[in-house]
Structure formats: structure tokens, C-alpha cells
Amino acid sequence: MKKCKKCGFSKPLNKFYKRKTGLRVGEYYEKCSDCYKIRGRNYYHQNRKRQLELAKRRKNKYVEERRKFLESIKNNPCFDCGKRYPPWIMDFDHREGEIKIGSISHLAIRNTSNFEKLKKEILKCDLVCANCHRNRTYTRLQKQKSAEVANVVKAPL
Numbered sequence: 001m002k003k004c005k006k007c008g009f010s011k012p013l014n015k016f017y018k019r020k021t022g023l024r025v026g027e028y029y030e031k032c033s034d035c036y037k038i039r040g041r042n043y044y045h046q047n048r049k050r051q052l053e054l055a056k057r058r059k060n061k062y063v064e065e066r067r068k069f070l071e072s073i074k075n076n077p078c079f080d081c082g083k084r085y086p087p088w089i090m091d092f093d094h095r096e097g098e099i100k101i102g103s104i105s106h107l108a109i110r111n112t113s114n115f116e117k118l119k120k121e122i123l124k125c126d127l128v129c130a131n132c133h134r135n136r137t138y139t140r141l142q143k144q145k146s147a148e149v150a151n152v153v154k155a156p157l
Helices: 033-046 048-073 104-109 115-122 130-154
Strands: 090-094 125-129
Touching (some): 048 104, 048 115
Antiparallel strands (some): 090 125
């Protein structure tokens, strides 16, 4: 138990944040997490314009980092034909049987908080050029159609 210097209540240690930097790393803050949340909320509302601008800059920075990361990966040859194309022609194609969480482009731009999720999703994909990607998709759809027709034909009357 520890007593908060702001609200004066004694609370368990899990209600206090630990210091992550500085000379007192690992020590608990003097104020409880609830008081820090109230402080943060008040600061945000008093400095809303500044905070929104900072958030916008931070998001743009993350998006740019992810774009560069994806571009570096897309500078490799096509998995199917082996030819090398500019990054904007290369696609990430999810392999059959892999569970898709989301498209790579959405994870790169919209999910700026979790870079690891993007990396894990890329591992489920093959890097292919646009032509090979269209070809793969067409072939998969044809297989699905034939399987559906076969199931209809085999179905008992």
C-alpha cells in the first residue's frame, strides 16, 4: 500500500505508475494513476490545439517510417516471375491458408501504434508484382468456382 500525495488515499502499488527513465528508474511515482489520468486529461483540454498538432506530427512520422520500411521490402524481385519492378508495382499477397488480420496498406497507415502487427502480417505474404498478383487471384477464384460446382454436382437430391 502507498499513499497518494495528490488525493491522500492509500492504494495498492499496482495503482501507481513506475518510473521508466531518469535516476529513479523502477520507483513508483508519488501520485496514483487515477490522479495522473485526471492531470493528463486536464492538460489535454487546456492545451488541445497544441496536443492535436503534436499527435498529427507523430502520426505522420509513424506513417513515413512505415512507408520507408515497406518500400525497402518492395525493392526485392517478384516471388513468382523473379523480375524486379519499382515498389509501387509490387504487392503483398496473403498465402492461402494464412489467417489475414488486415491488408498491409491499412495496417501501415491506420494502425500506427503497432509496428509488430504489421511485421507479422508481412510474414504471411509473398511479394509479387501486380501482374502475378492478378494471375494468382484469378487462379484461386477459378479453383473456388470449380470446387463449388463439384460440390453442387455431388450433393444428394
